[in-house]
Amino acid sequence: MNATGKFTSIAPILLLAGTLTAVGCAGGPLTTREKGAGIGALGGAAAGGLIGSAVGHPGAGAAIGGGLGLGAGALIGDQLQGQEYQNYRQDEQIRRNNAELERQRYEVERLRRQRGEY
Numbered sequence: 001m002n003a004t005g006k007f008t009s010i011a012p013i014l015l016l017a018g019t020l021t022a023v024g025c026a027g028g029p030l031t032t033r034e035k036g037a038g039i040g041a042l043g044g045a046a047a048g049g050l051i052g053s054a055v056g057h058p059g060a061g062a063a064i065g066g067g068l069g070l071g072a073g074a075l076i077g078d079q080l081q082g083q084e085y086q087n088y089r090q091d092e093q094i095r096r097n098n099a100e101l102e103r104q105r106y107e108v109e110r111l112r113r114q115r116g117e118y
Contacts, residue, residue, distance in 0.1 A: 013059070013062075031077075032084060033077035033080075034077065035077055036073040036075075036076045036077020037070050037074035037077055040070055040073015040076065040077075041066045042069070043069050044068050044073075045062045045063075045066035045069060046062075046065070047065050047069070048062045048063070048065015048069075049061050049065065052064075052065070
């Protein structure tokens with residue numbers, strides 16, 4: 001296969017990847033789940049392309065690897081995002097508890113001053 005033939009077989013894939021990237025990035029910052037899915041898809045497509053080229057079908061290998069990587073990356077990203085959310089909730093609870101402790105300390109000090117313990 002000559003250089004022109006290779007480019008024409010890769011051009012649609014590059015066009016699709018560029019279009020999906022542009023459309024995917026139009027909605028604001030990516031979540032952890034989306035980042036995981038993107039990294040998984042790219043890694044899976046690269047690994048699948050390498051394996052596919054070893055058996056003579058790089059396009060099919062890249063497509064299969066990309067799909068599998070997308071799924072695996074999305075699952076991992078979902079777990080990480082769930083952990084981030086849980087950490088956020090715990091941090092909020094800690095902040096509320098600290099605020100309540102400060103309020104109670106202030107109230108104890110006020111009552112001591114009022115009773116003349118100082």
